[in-house]
Amino acid sequence: MKMKKLAAAVLAMAMALSLAACGGQNSTSSTPSGSGSGSQAPAQSTPAPSGAATEITAWIYPVGGWQTESNVKPLIDQFTADTGIKVNLEWLAYADGDDKVNTAISAKNAPDLIMEGPERLVANWGANGYMVDLSDMIDDTDRNEINAAALAACTSPDGKIYQYPMFITAHCMAVNLDAFKAAGADQYLNLDTHTWTTDGFIKAVEALYAKKNDTVAAVYCKGQGGDQGTRALVNNLYGGTFTNAEHTQYTWDDPNNIKALEQLKSMKGIAFDASLEGGDELKLMYQEILDMAFCWNIAQQLDPAAAGGEPGKTINGQEIVCMNFPSPDGTPVLQGGIWGLGIFNNGDQAKIDAAKEFVKYMCDSEHTGEAAKISNFFSARTSAEGTDLTNIFADNAIMTDYNKVILPNLGDYYQITTGWAGARTEWWEMLQKVGKGDDIAASVAEHVANANAAAG
Numbered sequence: 001m002k003m004k005k006l007a008a009a010v011l012a013m014a015m016a017l018s019l020a021a022c023g024g025q026n027s028t029s030s031t032p033s034g035s036g037s038g039s040q041a042p043a044q045s046t047p048a049p050s051g052a053a054t055e056i057t058a059w060i061y062p063v064g065g066w067q068t069e070s071n072v073k074p075l076i077d078q079f080t081a082d083t084g085i086k087v088n089l090e091w092l093a094y095a096d097g098d099d100k101v102n103t104a105i106s107a108k109n110a111p112d113l114i115m116e117g118p119e120r121l122v123a124n125w126g127a128n129g130y131m132v133d134l135s136d137m138i139d140d141t142d143r144n145e146i147n148a149a150a151l152a153a154c155t156s157p158d159g160k161i162y163q164y165p166m167f168i169t170a171h172c173m174a175v176n177l178d179a180f181k182a183a184g185a186d187q188y189l190n191l192d193t194h195t196w197t198t199d200g201f202i203k204a205v206e207a208l209y210a211k212k213n214d215t216v217a218a219v220y221c222k223g224q225g226g227d228q229g230t231r232a233l234v235n236n237l238y239g240g241t242f243t244n245a246e247h248t249q250y251t252w253d254d255p256n257n258i259k260a261l262e263q264l265k266s267m268k269g270i271a272f273d274a275s276l277e278g279g280d281e282l283k284l285m286y287q288e289i290l291d292m293a294f295c296w297n298i299a300q301q302l303d304p305a306a307a308g309g310e311p312g313k314t315i316n317g318q319e320i321v322c323m324n325f326p327s328p329d330g331t332p333v334l335q336g337g338i339w340g341l342g343i344f345n346n347g348d349q350a351k352i353d354a355a356k357e358f359v360k361y362m363c364d365s366e367h368t369g370e371a372a373k374i375s376n377f378f379s380a381r382t383s384a385e386g387t388d389l390t391n392i393f394a395d396n397a398i399m400t401d402y403n404k405v406i407l408p409n410l411g412d413y414y415q416i417t418t419g420w421a422g423a424r425t426e427w428w429e430m431l432q433k434v435g436k437g438d439d440i441a442a443s444v445a446e447h448v449a450n451a452n453a454a455a456g
Contacts (some may be wrong), residue, residue, distance in 0.1 A: 053354035057088045058113035061097055063339045064167070064299055064375035066115065071374050079361050085354050087113075094225075098421075105130055110344040112355045118153040118163055119415040121342035126162030132343040132352055133160040134359065142364060145381040150338045153413040163340045164363045165380035167372045170334040170410040171228045173325055174296040176288060178318035180204065183211035190330065194323050194405040198237050201326035202267070208291050209269030216269035217292045218281055221431035224424040226278015228335040229294035230431060234260045236325040236332055243414040250423055250455065253448040261440050272435025282306075288314050296322060297337065298402045299376050311398055322402060324409055333411035340380065378407060419455030426451040 065071045069091070076087050090111070092100060098120070104110045110130065114121065125131050138161060143151065146165055154163040172194075180186040185207040188200030196204070208216045219230055231242055231252075240257035243250055264270050276284075278295030285293035286305035293300075301322050302311050312320050324332035341362060343355045362371045364384045369392045372379035378399075379389040393399035417423070430447035434440050 053348070053350040054084060055086045055088065056112040056351055056354050056358065057090070058115065058341075058358070059090050059092055059097075059101065059111040061092050061114075061116040062094065063115060064377050066375055067091060075362075075367065075370055075374065078367070079358065083354075083357055083361070085357060087358065101125070105344075108346070110346055112344060112346065112351050113358060114342050114344065115166075115339060116342075117337065117339050117415070118413065119420050121163040121340070122154055122156055123416040123418065123420060125344070126156055126160065126342070130344055131162040132345045132355075133162065134164050134343065134356075135159070135161045137161075137164060137356060137359065137364075142381075145383050147380050149336070149410060149413060150340075150380045153338050153416055154340060163342045164359050165338055165340040166363050166368075167339055167375045167377040168380050168407075168410070169297050169299075169337040169377040170407050171232065171295075171297045171337060172322050172334060172406050173229065173233070173292060173294045174285065174300065174320050174322050175292045176285070176290075176314060176318055177321045178314075179208065179212075179288070179291040183207045189321070189323065191321065193330075194321070195330040195332060196323065196326045197330045198326045198328050201237075202263070205267055205269045212291075214269075215271045215290065217290055217294065218271045218273045218276055218284070219264060219431060219435070220276035220278060220281045220295070221272060221274050221428045221435065222277045222280070224277075224428055226281065226295035227424055227427055228337075229278055229281075229296070231427065232325050232333075232335045233294050234264070236327045237263060239328060243412075243417045245412070247414055247417040248455075250417065250419075250448050250451040252427070253444050258441050258444055261434055261444070265434055265440065272431060274432045274435060285320070286314055288316060288318060292323075294325075298322075298378075298399065298406075301398055301402060302376060322406060324406065332409045334406070334409045336410045336413050337377065338380065338413055339375070339377070378403060417455065419451060422454040423451040 080086055150165040150168050154165050155161050185204035188204040189196050205216050234257050237260035238256040240254040241251045281293050281295050282305045284290040341359045366387050368384040369389050382390050426447040430443050433443040
């Protein structure tokens with residue numbers, strides 16, 4: 001497919017659909033509200049103890065179902081009814097959310113609570129001394145119940161816990177199974193385990209391209225949106241790494257990554273496209289213009305491209321199958337999403353205590369299952385205060401299947417490496433150079449060096 005054709009398709013889709021978030025990461029912001037815009041606190045509530053805070057503010061990044069006010073409001077209202085603490089909510093957008101938070105911190109007007117991931121709460125604001133250590137909220141029972149990888153990612157190198165994990169997912173990719181069958185490429189998919197090999201991926205792309213003589217998949221690189229997909233694709237193809245295990249250095253100059261980039265660049269049917277971000281790719285997949293997508297997760301499988309259509313179906317009803325990324329032996333290592341709550345240390349102990357009540361309510365109580373279900377992701381713990389959380393989606397076949405074949409392949413959460421924001425920019429700029437035909441090894445070396453220099 002020519003660049004102009006892709007660009008035109010994206011423009012048309014932008015007029016027909018709202019921008020899809022890859023992993024819930026490209027939503028629009030909302031105006032501040034108190035337990036819901038224009039709503040009143042419940043008529044009856046439990047009075048807060050004398051001297052305790054009765055009102056706190058929470059800022060929410062667009063994380064899964066939590067980005068939609070109508071999903072969240074009933075649970076927030078119930079919290080207010082149970083505790084007497086009113087919660088003023090504001091939804092952030094990824095486009096400018098970090099700037100808003102940093103401005104608020106500088107003005108000493110940060111929110112009491114914030115929902116996002118460890119790359120912001122731990123490696124950024126926590127490391128810079130703005131967050132409250134939540135270690136006193138997590139005892140040995142909690143440590144046994146919380147996903148070990150999630151808790152590790154929420155813990156700073158000196159042992160402070162700046163984020164209480166709420167829910168997790170593993171990002172994957174997806175294929176249009178009808179298109180694969182039409183091209184005879186489905187023979188390269190293991191539909192029982194949802195895995196495939198690098199050799200099978202290459203042969204599948206060849207078969208698809210021979211059938212349609214057009215673009216099969218896009219290595220999108222307009223910006224950082226959905227970049228977990230391109231990183232996982234490149235890292236998995238030949239077993240490369242993005243950072244070292246200690247999360248102190250960027251290592252995507254790994255020869256296996258250079259080999260993967262060279263392979264992708266050489267393939268007919270694979271386009272390095274600087275006009276697309278992850279959300280754009282999703283729309284093209286939904287419209288059956290692309291036959292596979294690298295920006296995928298359970299939220300997309302439930303509602304492809306956030307189009308409000310049938311789960312697991314394209315616009316015309318063709319079947320979408322979630323897949324692990326291809327690897328030499330079919331054993332993938334997936335990028336994860338870990339989200340939770342952190343508390344800003346604004347010097348008001350009463351508000352910190354009230355914020356901790358909110359964290360406890362959402363992350364370790366009988367309400368934790370409901371909080372996770374709202375997200376459409378998986379609970380970060382197996383149980384909470386005696387409530388089993390392993391089967392909260394037992395009535396949903398898509399969630400059950402994803403939990404069985406995708407989530408177990410969750411790999412290292414390296415997004416907490418120092419200088420993460422700058423490294424993401426270096427990554428997509430590097431992909432753009434590869435797409436333009438620049439020397440791949442030289443481009444990789446340049447941008448890895450920049451990332452490591454910025455990280456110190």
